[in-house]
Amino acid sequence: MTYLELFLGFLRVGCFAFGGAYGALPLIRDIVLSYGWLTEEQLSAMIAVSESTPGPIMVNLATFVGSQEAGLPGALLATFAVVLPSFLIILLLTAVLKNALKNRYVQALLRGMKPSVIGIVLAMGVWMILKNVFLSLSAPTADWRALVITALSLFLMFGAEPLFRKKPSPIALICTAAICGAILYGI
Amino acid sequence: MIYFELLLEFAKIGLFTFGGGYAMIAMIEHAVVEKKQWITHDDMMNITVIAESTPGPIAINCATFVGYRRGGLLGALLATLGMILPSFVIIYLISLYFDRFLTLVWFANAFKGIKLAVGVLILDAAVTMIKKMQKKPLPRLLMLGACCLMLCVNAFSLRLSSVAVMLLGGLVSLSVFLIQGSGAQKGGTK
Numbered sequence: 001m002t003y004l005e006l007f008l009g010f011l012r013v014g015c016f017a018f019g020g021a022y023g024a025l026p027l028i029r030d031i032v033l034s035y036g037w038l039t040e041e042q043l044s045a046m047i048a049v050s051e052s053t054p055g056p057i058m059v060n061l062a063t064f065v066g067s068q069e070a071g072l073p074g075a076l077l078a079t080f081a082v083v084l085p086s087f088l089i090i091l092l093l094t095a096v097l098k099n100a101l102k103n104r105y106v107q108a109l110l111r112g113m114k115p116s117v118i119g120i121v122l123a124m125g126v127w128m129i130l131k132n133v134f135l136s137l138s139a140p141t142a143d144w145r146a147l148v149i150t151a152l153s154l155f156l157m158f159g160a161e162p163l164f165r166k167k168p169s170p171i172a173l174i175c176t177a178a179i180c181g182a183i184l185y186g187i
Numbered sequence: 188m189i190y191f192e193l194l195l196e197f198a199k200i201g202l203f204t205f206g207g208g209y210a211m212i213a214m215i216e217h218a219v220v221e222k223k224q225w226i227t228h229d230d231m232m233n234i235t236v237i238a239e240s241t242p243g244p245i246a247i248n249c250a251t252f253v254g255y256r257r258g259g260l261l262g263a264l265l266a267t268l269g270m271i272l273p274s275f276v277i278i279y280l281i282s283l284y285f286d287r288f289l290t291l292v293w294f295a296n297a298f299k300g301i302k303l304a305v306g307v308l309i310l311d312a313a314v315t316m317i318k319k320m321q322k323k324p325l326p327r328l329l330m331l332g333a334c335c336l337m338l339c340v341n342a343f344s345l346r347l348s349s350v351a352v353m354l355l356g357g358l359v360s361l362s363v364f365l366i367q368g369s370g371a372q373k374g375g376t377k
Contacts, residue, residue, distance in 0.1 A: 012350075014242065014243050015242055015243075016242055016350045016353070017242045017243055017244070018240075018241075018242050018353065019239075019316070020239075020244075020245050021244065021245075022309060022312035022313070022316075023316075024244075025309060026337070026349040027348075027349050027350060030348050030349055030350075041302060044298075044301065044302035044305045044306075045285075045289075045298045045301065045302065047305050047308075047309075048298070048301040048302075048304070048305055049278075049281060049285070050278070051205075051305075051308065052205070053205070053274060053277050053278060053281065054201060054202050054203060054204055054205050054273060054274055054277065055201050055202075055204070055246075055270075055271070055273060055274020055275075055277070055278070056201075056211065056244035056245070056246040056247060056270070056271075056274065057244075058243075058244045059244055059247070059271055059274055059275070060274050060278045063274070063275050063278040063279055063282070064278050064281070064282050064285075067278070067279050067282035067283070068282055068285075068286075072279065075275070075278075075279050075282070079271060079275055082243070082244070083243070083244070083247050083267065083271060085242060085243055086241060086242060086243020086244060086247050086248050086251070087243075087247065087251050087263070087267055089241045089242070089243070089248075090237070090241065090248050090251040090252050090255070090263075091251065091255060091260070091263060093237060093241070094252055094255050094256070095255065101236075101237060101240055101241075104364075105361065105364070108360050108361045108363075108364035108365075109357040109358070109360065109361045110240050110357070111321075111325075111326070111360045111364075112325075112326075112329055112356040112357040112358065112359050112360020112361065112363075113353050113354070113356055113357035113360070114239075114320075114326070115320060115321075115325075115326035115327070115329040115330040115333070115356065116329050116330065116332075116333040116352060116353045116355070116356025116357070117333075117353055117356075118313060118316045118317055118320060118330050118333075119329065119330040119331060119332065119333030119334035119335075119336075119337065119352075119356075120333050120334070120337050120349045120352055120353065121309060121312060121313040121316065122310070122313035122314075122317070122330070122334045123333070123334045123335075123336075123337030123338045123341065124309055124313075124337065125306055125307070125308075125309035125310030125311075125312070125313050126310065126334075126338065127337075127338060127341045127342075128305065128306030128309060129303075129306040129307065129310060132302065132303050132306055145299075146303055149300050149303045149304070150303045150306070150307065153303060153304045153306075153307040154307055154310075157307050157308075157310075157311045158311070158314075167311075170308050171205060173304050173307065173308060174301055174304055174305075174308075176304070177300040177301050177303060177304030178297035178298070178300050178301050179297070179300070180300045181296050181297045181298065181299045181300015181301060181303070182293045182294075182296045182297040182300065184296075184300070185296035185299050185300070186292070186293060186296050
């Protein structure tokens, strides 16, 4: 039952996705990999597409996965599922439970969940980078290109600020990496 | 017609804002506080805090809130729909042709490069969030603990979901709060 799985899978994303788009990525990764909807490669490609197109990243990813798995109905269902929990929760909080978030126990719970989400995102970033670099280096035909592009991206994001006065936008970084990839893997 | 305006305004935000999340908050604030004056700046601050404390896409949280304030349930529905509609159409169209494009060699190569940058983007998002985090021992400990735990989960292919790790962090914080609370109460009665 692809439809039911899509709905339940993205409902789970919508229910537990704290910390904005990047906070949701580890959870989305869990779900799409465990259902076998995407490979890690495809997921990276889709994160880049979602980042480079307008709109909320989480919604974009839901639409993309839904459409790939089950066409237009799948896209509609996955998008609906990812939005539904936050829609209902906000309605509930603004209309009925105006002070629920101020409750000190709720606050204590949130104070622990937020840093944990940050740690989870950090782990995902570190893991992806390590895996990309080591997998390509340990392959029988050791591949230096991944190392070069990763090092360049890291430099642009974390080391280039004094040089260019500001950090590149995500889209600028994605474009640079795309050009490097097309050239380096093309030769 | 407030309903139509809500749909249109949020569709515009959905169409012209890249990057999602926090980038969208600035755009929404500009549109609904400064231009349309649908809600006040204080409201906007409140909804940002609420959006950060509730699950789901932050832009959707904002759209639902503003829509409800201006037009009740129907307003909330239309604002949320407006927010989603543009990206839905764009992503759906891209998804139809994406696989065909990947058979082009240079396109596939470009995506090999992009894949490497995505890891760096995620790392950068984490670093930005760490910089904004409370500089206290417990949050830092939880952050590091969650990070190490998730790295182990990945390295050894353990079956532990990130949701469980997040909830565990919340429970640890709640327990510390309860223990400290009871300690303070005992101290107070002396």
